[in-house]
Amino acid sequence: MDVDGRNERMAAYLRDSHDKVVGRWTDLVVAGVRGRTSREEVRRELEDLYALIVRVLSGADEHAAGELTATLDELSRSRARDGFSPTETAVGVFSLKDAVYELVADAADLVPEFYSLSRMVDDLGLRTFEAYSSAREQIIADQSAAMLELSTPVVRLWDGVIAVPLVGTLDSARTQLVMEKLLDTLVATGADHAVIDITGVPTVDTEVAQHLLKTVSAARLLGAECTISGIRPQVAQTIVSLGIEFGDIATKASLADALALALRQAGLKVVPL
């Protein structure tokens, strides 16, 4: 028996028993999504998919396969965004087999046809999984980009004094971004004093120290003086035991001390009113 003939007969069978299969399929999927999507919505999605599967099986329409994968990708992506697990997403497709099997179980003459459908549904299920994981990866990439943006503010403390409060682990990519933002702000505001506050940096190793030193020397080339503040006791001990030298770079225990130093260097004095 040729594959095309089997597929066409399966397509004809699915077309005839549209209501029964889609109804059962919807039941199975709705049970899986546990109320996160309404029955009507699930039914609408599945009817679209079902119509496309029938078109692909009947082999009459060369665009159907492309449309089917596109629809499936879109469905998987929205599932990934809505927080469904990969199993739940894939099972949504696989349960079509259950729905059809329950109907053809009595008709032994449809077994080869059912096998073709089963192969196709398996492929679709894998496709779902791939689309799901790529959507998830995209979400993760977007989030880390957003975090990078969020985590590097440059704030103005005083006229001519800016500060960069660093929070979280410093790696090369982040330091580069911090350095660029700091230098751009120095040029844009004409500030000649910058405070790099590392209160929120959990650990300082040789690499992080190297990054900090680079930032300070780049700021110096622009003509701005840098102070490093917020060195915690443990961090100070680590720095000393690693033998890191900050050279002639001013370091202060707190941001307040650093600001006081910057004001003093700018020739300003804070007095009680």
Place this chain on the structure above:
Amino acid sequence: MERVPILKIGQTLFVSIQIDLQDETVIRLQEDLADELAATGAHGVIIDITAVEIVDSFIGRMLTTIGSISRLFDAETVLVGMRPAVAITLTELGLSLSGVRTALNAEKGLEILNGKS
């Protein structure tokens, strides 16, 4: 070959680099500046590199050399208007331009020189 003009304003020599720096241009500038310092007895040099977008290690080193030469004439060199990208490049090259003072802009550079005298 293009030449960088050197302007004398009071006791200060003002050099504004508005062209792409070639190695020969910088060497020529160094020579011209030494001549000018000897002739005028100026006490300060301001080198404005606001328009400079690209530097390499040679130019970075020459800037330090210019600073050292000026000091021999008892003149202080202030490099002003460096772009962030240039600063990052020089840092990555490991050049900290020791012996040359830096300022954000020409105005602040003049303040440094005037504060000194």
